[in-house]
Amino acid sequence: MNRTGSTKERILGAAETLFAQRGFDGASLRQLTSAAGVNLAAVNYHFGSKEKLVEQVFRRRLDALNAQRLAALAKVAGKPDTRLEDVLDAFIRPALELSHEDEGSLFMRVLARAFAEHDDGLRKFLSENYGHVMRQFTAEFARLLPRLSKEELYWRIDLATGALTHAMSGFGIIQRKSDVSERAHREQTVQHLIRFAAAGLNAT
Amino acid sequence: MNRTGSTKERILGAAETLFAQRGFDGASLRQLTSAAGVNLAAVNYHFGSKEKLVEQVFRRRLDALNAQRLAALAKVAGKPDTRLEDVLDAFIRPALELSHEDEGSLFMRVLARAFAEHDDGLRKFLSENYGHVMRQFTAEFARLLPRLSKEELYWRIDLATGALTHAMSGFGIIQRKSDVSERAHREQTVQHLIRFAAAGLNAT
DNA sequence: GAAGGATTCAAACGATCGTTTGAGCATACG
DNA sequence: CGTATGCTCAAACGATCGTTTGAATCCTTC
16 A cells, blocks of 8 residues: 555556556556555545546656657757657657656556557547647658658558557566666667667668 | 357357457446347356456457468478568468458457456466467577577567557458458558568568 | 257346545644 | 635445346257
């Protein structure tokens, strides 16, 4: 039972963990509030409903994550000597750093579940709030891969993001290494993902 | 409400559709039996429990799918002039054909959900019953990519399967085209996937 | 056509779900 | 001190969950 931070923060933390482990339907508010050490009614008091809690779980991470992604993209977008790998780095590194924090290490799993859900409400929420991020990255990919048709480009970006989401959702448990090598290991992981995605995007 | 086939088959069909749309927890036996046009108690009578029904939904498709994959792999494995693309074709084409059947078009979505679940019981079931398929493909990839370390090979296979699962789980609805061009479109899709995966696996 | 196993059926079981309620407690402000 | 205000609490709400039951019905076999 977590006893640090405000009630809202404890609920959000427990929700992230349990949504990652058991899914949005599978994790009940009773398991969730029990793990957070708060009263059952606190969820509806602070968030209004379970569905709105789900939204806040996403917002808490994605606001910062996408801001970092856009900041990193801004440093390379449009520059004449920018390589494909630089853009992928801007996309991948913020997510990977999130996966290696003590807090937030399970969030990418929540995100992977959201993609698998194919839930219209959730997809609409993500598209409305964070769709512009993917659009900016897509525009930069299009600039660096001018020989690809629009259809081919969308295909490959979809495949690349699928690979990255799949890989990053497996983290937090499997890929966690010892503290001394964590930084080096993370850098190695970034390079693995970038090499794979760059080659796929750049395929003949 | 489906009224064709035996009770067991109608349940399996409705279960596949609803599991794809709403998830294993989200789809209730009442929705499921109602869509199948059978009595609620029929699930427990014919399958024993909801969990065993889930297993049968997987078995019904994966037995045939993996048999096709292994048969296609056997035609190229170990041959001196086999290309990476041939092995990927053996892996991808059977799954894509399943995605374009009227029946079974939603199964890859069920499979994508299972991957996102990270459920130990389900992963153990899949590993015990179909793990040898992935092992045979991995061995052939290792033969064709001798310059990759074992760690690098596993990384790339994981990323490639993630991309393919992600892409194929989006089918059945989005990518369905008109009947006349369906065969040509499917072939085009196979080539997209193979090109991307081959380039990723083969990256410098 | 009677017997008997296989299957279907409506109904109910206890458990658990998300949500609501109203009393109780805390802290801050007049 | 008195009283708002924000928050927590136990308890209960109706709904829905997976499962079980026992009678009704179908279907085969002699």
